Amino acid sequence: xxxxxxxxxxxxxxxxxxxxxxxxxxxxxxxxxxxxxxxxxxxxxxxxxxxxxxxxxxxxxxxxxxxxxxxxxxxxxxxxxxxxxxxxxxxxxxxxxxxxxxxxxxxxxxxxxxx
Amino acid sequence: xxxxxxxxxxxxxxxxxxxxxxxxxxxxxxxxxxxxxxxxxxxxxxxxxxxxxxxxxxxxxxxxxxxxxxxxxxxxxxxxxxxxxxxxxxxxxxxxxxxxxxxxxxxxxxx
Numbered sequence: 001x002x003x004x005x006x007x008x009x010x011x012x013x014x015x016x017x018x019x020x021x022x023x024x025x026x027x028x029x030x031x032x033x034x035x036x037x038x039x040x041x042x043x044x045x046x047x048x049x050x051x052x053x054x055x056x057x058x059x060x061x062x063x064x065x066x067x068x069x070x071x072x073x074x075x076x077x078x079x080x081x082x083x084x085x086x087x088x089x090x091x092x093x094x095x096x097x098x099x100x101x102x103x104x105x106x107x108x109x110x111x112x113x114x115x
Numbered sequence: 116x117x118x119x120x121x122x123x124x125x126x127x128x129x130x131x132x133x134x135x136x137x138x139x140x141x142x143x144x145x146x147x148x149x150x151x152x153x154x155x156x157x158x159x160x161x162x163x164x165x166x167x168x169x170x171x172x173x174x175x176x177x178x179x180x181x182x183x184x185x186x187x188x189x190x191x192x193x194x195x196x197x198x199x200x201x202x203x204x205x206x207x208x209x210x211x212x213x214x215x216x217x218x219x220x221x222x223x224x225x226x
Binding site: 035040041042043044045048055056091093102103104105106107108109 | 146148157158159160163203205207213214215216217218219
C-alpha cells in the first residue's frame with residue numbers, strides 16, 4: 001500500500017515569511033497527525049484530526065500555526081509568520097486502518113529552515 | 116502531558132552484540148510503542164506493548180514493560196549495521212492514540 005505522502009521535502013524561508021506543508025495520509029486512515037521534531041529531540045504532537053474534526057490541538061501555537069483537513073483526507077499545515085525557532089522537521093502521520101489501530105504510519109517529513 | 120525519557124542517549128556496539136535501551140515515563144498509560152528513525156526510512160513503528168502485557172517479541176526485538184516502575188526496555192539481539200538509527204519510545208496515555216515521544220537513543224552498530 002502507498003505510504004503517507006508529504007511535500008515539499010525541504011523548505012528554506014526567511015523569518016516572518018509564511019509557509020505551508022501538505023500531507024496525504026494512507027487511504028482509509030481516519031486519523032491524521034502533525035508533529036514537529038526539533039533536531040535532537042523526539043517528535044512533538046501539534047494537532048490530531050479524526051476525519052475532518054480536530055481531536056487535540058492543545059500543543060499547536062495557534063497565534064502562528066494553523067491546520068485543516070477539509071474533506072477528511074489530505075491536510076495542510078501553515079505557519080504565518082515563521083520564527084527562527086520553527087526550524088524543524090514537520091512530520092505527518094496517519095492511523096486507523098488494518099489490524100493495528102494504534103500504529104501510526106509516518107511520512108518522510110518536511111525539513112524547514114528559517115533564516 | 117508527559118514524555119518518556121530514553122536511556123542511554125547514545126549507544127555504540129559491535130555488530131553481532133545485543134543492544135538494550137530503556138524508557139521511563141511518569142503517568143499511567145494504555146500502551147507503549149517503540150519507533151525507529153533513520154535517514155533512509157524515516158520514523159517506523161517497531162512494536163506495541165499494552166499496559167496489561169509484560170513482555171513481547173518480534174523477530175530480533177524483545178520489549179518488556181514494568182508498569183509498577185513505569186519503565187520499558189527494548190532489546191535488539193544480534194545487531195546489524197542496518198540497525199543503526201535513533202530509537203524512540205512513545206506512550207499512549209488516553210487510549211486516543213495521542214502519542215508522547217521520548218528523547219530517543221541514538222544507536223550505532225559498528226560493522
